Amino acid sequence: MSFKINNTVTWVGKIDWELRTFHGEEYSTNKGSSYNSYLIRDEKTVLIDTVWQPFAKEFVANLKQEIDLNEIDYIIANHSEIDHSGALTELMREIPNTPIYCTKNGAKFLKAHHHKDWNFVEVKTGDTLEIGKNKLIFVEARMLHWPDSMFTYLTGENILFSNDAFGQHYASELMYNNKVDNAELFQEAIKYYANILTPFSPLVIKKIEEVLSLNLPVDMICPGHGIIWKENPLQIVNKYMEWAKNYMENQVTIIYDTMWNSTRKMAEGIAEGLKEENKDIVIKIFNSSKNDKNDIITEVFKSKVVLVGSSTINKGILSSTAAILEMIKGLGFKDKKATAFGSYGWGGESVKIIAEELKKAGFELIDDGIRELWNPDEVALERCNEFGRRIAQQIH
Incomplete structure (x- = not known):
């Protein structure tokens, strides 16, 4: 042709x-x-x-x-x-x-x-x-x-x-x-x-x-x-x-992986809090083990704030979360903010690990993050809502 x-x-x-x-x-x-x-x-x-x-x-x-x-x-x-x-x-x-x-x-x-x-x-x-x-x-x-x-x-x-x-x-x-x-x-x-x-x-x-x-x-x-x-x-x-020129839209991207849906529930609870506090924010939620990784990166590129979550497994984080964090680190995004969240059963190291990786990637950490034990109940989900509202207040 x-x-x-x-x-x-x-x-x-x-x-x-x-x-x-x-x-x-x-x-x-x-x-x-x-x-x-x-x-x-x-x-x-x-x-x-x-x-x-x-x-x-x-x-x-x-x-x-x-x-x-x-x-x-x-x-x-x-x-x-x-x-x-x-x-x-x-x-x-x-x-x-x-x-x-x-x-x-x-x-x-x-x-x-x-x-x-x-x-x-x-x-x-x-x-x-x-x-x-x-x-x-x-x-x-x-x-x-x-x-x-x-x-x-x-x-x-x-x-x-x-x-x-x-x-x-x-x-x-x-x-x-x-x-x-x-x-x-x-x-x-x-x-x-x-x-x-x-x-x-x-x-x-x-x-x-x-x-x-x-x-x-x-x-x-x-x-x-x-x-x-x-x-x-x-x-x-x-x-x-x-x-x-360090592009961003009025968007928050939430990335997570989950074992038994506890971290997924946290992601959705955080998103509810974000939206309650600021109805103008565009919120996009991705499961890093199920969504196209390059589409996720595209949304990170467009975002002011990125939230990354994972269950704790073997004193570490889930493999898809680790992979997307490695991609993010390699791309060298500028002027973006981030924080971490995750569920755990006993160790609970995931939030700290994610926060460290986000910091290495050049993101400004705007919160210490949030973690919840086992399957979050209504009280725990309200804490996630409050976490989301707190993050939304820092978006300008």
Whole structure:
């Protein structure tokens, strides 16, 4: 399948309708994804990125139907991760001497992934490649989200090929942002940002400001995954700037796991107290062993306050609680508050353990937390209500 974007650029990627996890099992892709590759035809012919390795043979076969491979003058590798560079080995068997333009780290990483010493041409921000009527301008995007990442800008057509920035894991044959369901699109976009780009938010701000300072007109943004931003393309850039500045909504997220429903009852009791005290707060409750972990992280990203609860087990906490806390810690959220809760039978260590992990994750602890013995009765649930009201009073 190919898709003509305009008279100069053709999409030659792969829509992966079946994909359900990404980065191993770390990221859920419930709406599939796409691996976007772009063919530019000017006086010179340029291929930007490829697809994931399982689709390499299909990609090369389809590309041969689109163009004689020997007519490809240059390959641009905006990012070496194998969901973008996976078909290079198959492609370079056919055209082994074709120059591959990438960053210095890009060349290093591509060699490490493919174990080939191809004809790499290393570029840095501001370098250009004349291709005829138009030219390509390269902009390094270090740590967005790997050290090798870069953007490629096509003059004349005013298209920014942004690779992993501004993308989403979202499969659709409709291709453009003005054609798809925008509620789905922006949910997938914020999920992508929250789970992948949050640690690099200061760099996101800096890089966007740098790109904007170049005063390059942007008529379209073509990312490495998902939908092309055709109508008002800078709207996603503005969203990234908003999300990068320690984003939060008027929301509290409650995360728990439970053995015999005692901690679940506590979570619901706390939520009742929160709502009684402040009816404007959005409250979302997730069982970390049953809900999608990336959806939970997305809601943490949107929250002012996060409450984490677990039963005590073997002097520790339940495994799904430990896992979500590890994810939270790795993402480095800023300016968020938190506290802990949990039920126990005799030891009761869970609240202290969770509080310590939240503190390590950079959250401001706004309460010592609450724990209840065995199955909470009406008196215990009233304490949970009061705990919720107390937390709500600290939300501004």
